[in-house]
Amino acid sequence: MKTKKVYINTIGCQMNVYDSGRMQRLLSDENYISTSLPENADLVIVNTCAIREKAVQKVHSFLGRMKALKKKNPDLHVVVAGCVAQQEGARLIERFPQVNIVMGTHAVDQLPDLLRRVQRDGNPIVEIALTETILEKPAKTAAVPGEAGVNGFVTIMRGCDNYCTYCVVPYVRGREVSREPGAVIAEIEAMVRSGVKEITLLGQNVNSYGVKEGMTSFPELLAKANDINGLLRIRFVTSHPKDLSDQLIASFGTLKKLCNHIHLPIQSGANPVLKRMNRKYTRESYLEKIAKLRSVSKDIAISTDLIVGFPGETDADFNDTLDLMKTVQFDSLFAFEYSDRPEAPAARFSDKIPSDVKYNRLQALLDLQKNIIAANHAQLPGQVFPVLIEGESKNQQKKPAIPGIIELMGRTSENRIVNFAVPADSSLDMNALKGQIVHIRIEKTFLNSLQGVLVPVKH
Numbered sequence: 001m002k003t004k005k006v007y008i009n010t011i012g013c014q015m016n017v018y019d020s021g022r023m024q025r026l027l028s029d030e031n032y033i034s035t036s037l038p039e040n041a042d043l044v045i046v047n048t049c050a051i052r053e054k055a056v057q058k059v060h061s062f063l064g065r066m067k068a069l070k071k072k073n074p075d076l077h078v079v080v081a082g083c084v085a086q087q088e089g090a091r092l093i094e095r096f097p098q099v100n101i102v103m104g105t106h107a108v109d110q111l112p113d114l115l116r117r118v119q120r121d122g123n124p125i126v127e128i129a130l131t132e133t134i135l136e137k138p139a140k141t142a143a144v145p146g147e148a149g150v151n152g153f154v155t156i157m158r159g160c161d162n163y164c165t166y167c168v169v170p171y172v173r174g175r176e177v178s179r180e181p182g183a184v185i186a187e188i189e190a191m192v193r194s195g196v197k198e199i200t201l202l203g204q205n206v207n208s209y210g211v212k213e214g215m216t217s218f219p220e221l222l223a224k225a226n227d228i229n230g231l232l233r234i235r236f237v238t239s240h241p242k243d244l245s246d247q248l249i250a251s252f253g254t255l256k257k258l259c260n261h262i263h264l265p266i267q268s269g270a271n272p273v274l275k276r277m278n279r280k281y282t283r284e285s286y287l288e289k290i291a292k293l294r295s296v297s298k299d300i301a302i303s304t305d306l307i308v309g310f311p312g313e314t315d316a317d318f319n320d321t322l323d324l325m326k327t328v329q330f331d332s333l334f335a336f337e338y339s340d341r342p343e344a345p346a347a348r349f350s351d352k353i354p355s356d357v358k359y360n361r362l363q364a365l366l367d368l369q370k371n372i373i374a375a376n377h378a379q380l381p382g383q384v385f386p387v388l389i390e391g392e393s394k395n396q397q398k399k400p401a402i403p404g405i406i407e408l409m410g411r412t413s414e415n416r417i418v419n420f421a422v423p424a425d426s427s428l429d430m431n432a433l434k435g436q437i438v439h440i441r442i443e444k445t446f447l448n449s450l451q452g453v454l455v456p457v458k459h
């Protein structure tokens with residue numbers, strides 16, 4: 001069979017990165033190899049995100065560019081996958097006739113079949129059914145040992161039942177469904193065999209893993225993963241504060257491989273806003289959970305998501321958010337201006353916030369966070385952290401190397417990026433270094449990274 005080339009453009013969250021990886025493996029069973037240039041491809045896939053308007057615009061502009069490519073190469077097949085495919089369905093083909101397949105968030109495993117159909121009869125296909133179960137058709141080709149990176153991702157559940165009023169996820173990813181724990185553990189074991197050292201468990205709300213199905217709970221799943229030989233670290237995203245149980249909090253004290261970091265999106269520090277967002281927790285109950293986490297693990301890093309300018313957000317509400325940030329001292333955060341999602345109820349709320357107010361609030365929030373990070377980072381120089389080496393640092397990849405020195409990059413358990421230099425003599429084996437945990441003393445800090453030196457470990 002002739003080898004064909006596929007170009008995959010992944011937009012959005014880690015779930016999409018994971019799904020793109022599955023598509024790539026399914027396609028390699030069909031004799032496709034990857035290319036980094038759409039111009040060279042026989043097949044272009046864009047795996048899309050609908051969480052904010054900007055992400056959707058990105059998809060539309062990419063599809064616009066594909067029109068020109070298709071003119072040059074009429075045999076090119078264009079596939080739109082993911083959340084925008086789910087949301088817009090056949091409308092995408094009306095607007096972008098160069099698209100051959102629109103496949104929703106539950107159709108990943110059908111990709112080879114859909115391609116065969118389109119190659120056979122040429123008609124465009126829209127496949128956006130939302131199914132009740134997670135289809136698991138593992139690719140014949142597993143990751144080749146040594147090819148996998150240090151970090152691996154595994155989806156443990158999909159969909160969401162929470163219906164936060166600003167959010168499109170329940171409409172484009174469907175109801176919450178958890179994967180069988182055995183399948184999850186087997187997948188992690190296979191990744192570890194191919195060289196993965198750190199695993200991130202993915203789901204919209206991993207805290208409620210298995211609850212609906214009456215299966216293994218999330219803390220139990222973590223404990224099982226903790227027992228896997230050869231795996232060094234475990235992370236998970238995302239947690240909903242309302243479902244963060246005492247048992248899960250306790251896991252940070254008991255599970256050795258569980259990293260000292262939690263991403264716990266609060267969205268707003270003002271109770272009236274949280275109520276209209278349908279978040280089902282209060283500022284006070286959130287702070288209580290933070291205190292519990294810190295009593296189990298004093299230095300646990302806490303990151304969050306925040307939305308500014310939710311409909312009806314007053315200056316006083318926004319100040320409550322700033323005040324909460326000062327209280328919690330988040331290690332890092334993602335902040336977004338609220339944007340209407342047509343399916344989500346908040347799109348129809350009154351008291352929309354003008355865009356200049358949203359912009360100014362976002363800037364004020366980011367300025368405050370810079371100061372918080374500077375204060376947090378001031379504590380770090382002199383401290384020693386175990387760092388899992390991921391590879392060469394960004395500088396090392398960009399700048400011409402300093403003779404005799406190579407700069408490596410890794411992360412602390414708290415998910416802080418650390419760069420450090422090692423002598424580049426002939427005995428340096430990059431592949432052997434990747435995936436090792438070393439001890440680094442922090443010397444300098446920057447907004448988004450730390451710099452340190454290797455310290456010998458006393459045994």
Ligand code: 5AD
Pocket residue numbers: 051052166167168265267305306307336337338339340341
């Ligand atoms: N507008 C702005 N931000 C949003 N998010 C989700 N929906 C919206 C929206 N309509 C943010 C939330 C969520 C993160 C993934 O994206 O903060 O946690």
Ligand code: SF4
Pocket residue numbers: 160161162163164167168169170204205240
């Ligand atoms: Fe969206 Fe809320 Fe579900 Fe998160 S918990 S995916 S914000 S509806």
